[in-house]
Amino acid sequence: MEFHRFTLKHVNELIGSIILCSCSLQADGQLFIRQRIRHLVRAFTERAQRIRRRLELPPTPSTVSSDPEDGNDLRPPPLFRRLQLTNCESADSSTCAPVAGCHSFWGRIKSIHCNRTLDPQRYEYISWLFVVMLCYMYNCWVIPLRNTFPYQTAENTPIWLALDYSADAIYFLDVAFIKPRLKYLEEGFWVADLSLTRRNYIQKWQFKMDVLSLMPLDLLYFIFGTEYLMLRIPRLLKIQTFWEFFDRVDNMVSSPYVVRMARTLTYMLYLIHLNACAYYAFSTWKGLGTNSWVFSGKGSPYIRCFYFATKTATSIGKNPKPETEEESLFMTCSWLMGVFVFAILIGQMRDIVVTATRSQTEYKKLVDEALEYMRCLNVPNHLQERVKLWFTFTWEQQHTLDESRIMDTLPHKMKTDIAINVHIQTLSKVQLFHDCDEALLRELVLKLRPVIFLPGDFICRKGEVGKQMYIVKTGQVQVMGGENESEVLATLTEGSVFGEISLLAIAGCNRRTATVRSRGFSNLFVLRKADLNEAIAYYPDAQEILKKKAKQLIKQNADRERNNKKEQEMAEVIIGNRVEAPETPRLVHTVMQVVPANSPTAHLLKYGSRSTRRVNNTWLNCAQPTTENQMLMVEDNIAVKNSESCLP
Numbered sequence: 201m202e203f204h205r206f207t208l209k210h211v212n213e214l215i216g217s218i219i220l221c222s223c224s225l226q227a228d229g230q231l232f233i234r235q236r237i238r239h240l241v242r243a244f245t246e247r248a249q250r251i252r253r254r255l256e257l258p259p260t261p262s263t264v265s266s267d268p269e270d271g272n273d274l275r276p277p278p279l280f281r282r283l284q285l286t287n288c289e290s291a292d293s294s295t296c297a298p299v300a301g302c303h304s305f306w307g308r309i310k311s312i313h314c315n316r317t318l319d320p321q322r323y324e325y326i327s328w329l330f331v332v333m334l335c336y337m338y339n340c341w342v343i344p345l346r347n348t349f350p351y352q353t354a355e356n357t358p359i360w361l362a363l364d365y366s367a368d369a370i371y372f373l374d375v376a377f378i379k380p381r382l383k384y385l386e387e388g389f390w391v392a393d394l395s396l397t398r399r400n401y402i403q404k405w406q407f408k409m410d411v412l413s414l415m416p417l418d419l420l421y422f423i424f425g426t427e428y429l430m431l432r433i434p435r436l437l438k439i440q441t442f443w444e445f446f447d448r449v450d451n452m453v454s455s456p457y458v459v460r461m462a463r464t465l466t467y468m469l470y471l472i473h474l475n476a477c478a479y480y481a482f483s484t485w486k487g488l489g490t491n492s493w494v495f496s497g498k499g500s501p502y503i504r505c506f507y508f509a510t511k512t513a514t515s516i517g518k519n520p521k522p523e524t525e526e527e528s529l530f531m532t533c534s535w536l537m538g539v540f541v542f543a544i545l546i547g548q549m550r551d552i553v554v555t556a557t558r559s560q561t562e563y564k565k566l567v568d569e570a571l572e573y574m575r576c577l578n579v580p581n582h583l584q585e586r587v588k589l590w591f592t593f594t595w596e597q598q599h600t601l602d603e604s605r606i607m608d609t610l611p612h613k614m615k616t617d618i619a620i621n622v623h624i625q626t627l628s629k630v631q632l633f634h635d636c637d638e639a640l641l642r643e644l645v646l647k648l649r650p651v652i653f654l655p656g657d658f659i660c661r662k663g664e665v666g667k668q669m670y671i672v673k674t675g676q677v678q679v680m681g682g683e684n685e686s687e688v689l690a691t692l693t694e695g696s697v698f699g700e701i702s703l704l705a706i707a708g709c710n711r712r713t714a715t716v717r718s719r720g721f722s723n724l725f726v727l728r729k730a731d732l733n734e735a736i737a738y739y740p741d742a743q744e745i746l747k748k749k750a751k752q753l754i755k756q757n758a759d760r761e762r763n764n765k766k767e768q769e770m771a772e773v774i775i776g777n778r779v780e781a782p783e784t785p786r787l788v789h790t791v792m793q794v795v796p797a798n799s800p801t802a803h804l805l806k807y808g809s810r811s812t813r814r815v816n817n818t819w820l821n822c823a824q825p826t827t828e829n830q831m832l833m834v835e836d837n838i839a840v841k842n843s844e845s846c847l848p
């Protein structure tokens with residue numbers, strides 16, 4: 201960097217002096233010199249910026265295998281760091297920057313204090329909501345319970361009161377310190393000004409409910425006594441916290457179905473609880489054990505009454521027969537409530553389960569249809585197996601067969617942000633994207649289509665017309681070359697780009713220059729020719745990078761082929777020199793003089809074994825060779841040896 205600063209400084213000085221000199225020149229000459237200087241300055245500045253950028257980039261391979269251990273710096277390159285930062289900032293700068301040292305629980309509490317306002321989507325606030333929600337549930341459960349069942353006695357009253365006032369204290373903290381600090385959205389912006397957030401809370405309907413829920417009716421305990429639990433009924437007005445908690449958790453967790461089930465079950469259990477309390481209250485009013493319908497007073501009152509209420513509400517099991525009108529009325533109400541509530545709850549449950557398993561059900565249906573179709577068409581079994589394997593692997597990897605369908609509902613900018621964030625690890629390894637414009641990356645990233653290949657699948661074959669290029673997301677692919685395409689020219693791993701030569705028609709035509717095969721299971725991104733052309737049309741730098749890399753590969757392949765050819769020629773020369781033709785043995789000369797000139801033996805001795813052997817194939821395979829044949833075999837052996845020794 202020092203070197204570049206030095207160079208630029210001197211260049212600037214030089215230019216300054218040239219400008220001074222140029223002042224004394226004639227008008228035409230001045231104009232020309234000015235233009236030249238401007239051009240020079242621009243060229244130097246661009247060059248310096250280029251070099252600076254290159255110095256900042258860690259060396260990352262493109263088509264060569266990218267080994268993470270090669271580089272010490274495993275962070276994404278600057279463009280990607282910038283993109284990550286931009287996305288984070290654009291979401292909400294204040295929420296993204298945690299206060300230093302705020303990782304511990306107390307640190308987070310401190311951060312709440314120093315940030316002054318709170319983000320309603322952060323874990324800290326949702327954890328607090330959970331605490332408030334527990335207090336609310338406590339009140340919901342305990343107020344009717346203590347009001348009807350004999351669970352509050354003179355001995356345990358202080359404990360109950362302590363629990364009650366702890367819950368009240370949490371209610372108070374929530375209303376006084378937490379809720380007024382919650383940021384809110386106004387005209388698309390997060391409002392983080394404390395006075396505004398406070399005003400916003402006060403204006404809300406929720407504030408009124410929260411204040412009412414804290415009404416100190418308990419003071420009337422001094423008149424009515426602590427067993428008069430109805431005085432705590434206002435605490436149930438804080439139901440908004442219960443809903444808010446479940447809504448926020450629903451948005452936050454990866455499987456919201458569990459949260460929805462929990463909420464539905466809570467409603468159901470609470471209704472049964474209320475029914476149990478009502479049954480016990482009714483029984484005490486009628487007199488415990490006065491008939492076979494009312495609670496007998498034996499055993500644990502709550503468990504017995506809860507059991508009765510569950511039986512009635514679900515209409516499961518044999519219910520005791522009501523004996524009086526009031527009892528019949530009670531039962532009728534319980535049954536109606538049971539039918540109505542359970543119809544709704546079961547419907548909700550079914551919806552939750554259907555939603556939770558919808559994509560899996562669709563996937564299974566599609567697989568079944570595909571297999572059925574192949575069976576009808578008598579597609580070979582091994583092909584069917586491959587299709588099944590593809591479905592399984594794709595499902596395991598993506599949990600959907602059509603990723604784009606989910607994304608299509610989102611706005612363009614959001615889709616781009618998601619795509620960049622999801623694929624940042626792969627994209628940051630693609631050399632092309634390191635050097636390219638951020639705008640180009642944003643444009644290209646949405647055009648990438650994921651595709652999965654099975655072990656041994658051919659991704660493209662030499663000579664085919666190239667219509668797509670690929671980026672390796674996970675797995676390995678092999679570029680095959682040489683004779684019969686048996687030689688592995690390169691193994692490409694995550695972040696490697698291939699298929700661009702034919703796409704850009706660098707080699708003079710649009711045919712694939714090599715065969716590429718998937719080594720194991722591989723996950724690739726496909727970029728169609730039209731999409732690539734459309735995107736890079738306005739980015740000449742990116743075009744240059746692609747072309748440069750493609751030309752390098754072509755040169756590399758040509759060099760390799762040339763070397764292979766040379767090696768083959770050398771090998772042939774070496775084989776030819778190694779076998780020195782020995783002199784023809786004297787015996788052969790003698791035999792040749794003896795045998796008739798046009799006999800097969802003479803022919804064999806003269807021209808070598810191959811032709812003779814071909815002629816004599818039939819007798820050589822005879823089970824019982826004749827004496828003549830044996831003689832010929834001896835001759836043939838001699839001829840074979842002789843002909844081999846005569847290799848050129």
Ligand SMILES: Nc1ncnc2c1ncn2[C@@H]1O[C@@H]2COP(=O)(O)O[C@H]2[C@H]1O
Pocket residue numbers: 263660666679689690697698699700701702703711712713714715716753756757
């Ligand atoms: N020697 C090589 N090393 C790495 N990749 C190669 C090599 N030769 C060809 N390729 C890639 O394999 C691709 C095959 O299709 P294309 O010719 O379109 O583009 C080719 C290159 O991207």
